[in-house]
Amino acid sequence: MASESSFDVVSKLDRQEVDNAVNQxxxxxxxxxxxxxxxxxxxLSGDTITMRANSAERVLAILDVLQSKLFRRGVSLKALDLGDKEPRLSGKVYAMVCPLKEGLSQEVAKKITKTIRDEGPKGVxxxxxxxxxxxxxKSRDDLQAVIALLKGLDVDAALQFVNYR
Incomplete structure (x- = not known):
């Protein structure tokens, strides 16, 4: 096997599943x-999910329902940027705005490459x-070991492994 094998580590969302979870x-x-x-x-509007109710407890209850629906539809909960997880009072209505995170940030990408360099197999x-x-x-077995290593890594992004060749 003289040719190199590779795969990409990405963080993508299935927009249709997110839309279905919000509708449910x-x-x-x-x-x-x-x-x-x-x-x-x-x-859901663009890249943000907005929850509104007349009390902070009800907004958190809506968030709980939303998280259960997202989880059941196979969307990682790391895709929601909850921030401080406190509903804000605007007028008489409490609201919580959760932006959706897609793509790897530079910090997460650097953490992934550093982990592969430090803990991964040689030659990767x-x-x-x-x-x-x-x-x-060059070794597909090494790539499998890297995937196993990254699955155990705690990063602030939902990781997917695509284009495995």
Whole structure:
């Protein structure tokens, strides 16, 4: 095997699944007894999910429902940027805005390449290419070991491994 094998480490979202989870959450809070007559809402606009209700506890309950729906649809909860996880009061309505995170930030990409360099098998190269990391090696077994290493790594992004060749 003289040719190099490689794969890409990316952080991408399935927008349709996120949209479905938000719609399911909106349907559930419209039907639940504890949300009757409290003007609770959840909506997806662009890259942010906004949750509104008349109390902070209800906003956190909406967040809990949303997280369960996202998890059931296979979307990583690391894709939500919760910030300080405290609903903000604007007027008479509490609101929480959660931006969606997609793509690897420079800090996360540097952490991944450093981990591969320090703990990975010898002969494996990792390069940052925009918002993804390309990992290459002559040995496919080494690439499998790197994937196993990265699955155990605690980073602030949902990692996927694509273009394995």
């Amino acid at each position: 959450t909106a349907k559930e809070i419209s039907q639940r007894y504890d949300f009757r007559g409290v003007d609770a809402a959840v909506e 190269k990792a390069t940052i290419q925009g918002d993804e990391v390309r990992v290459s090696s």
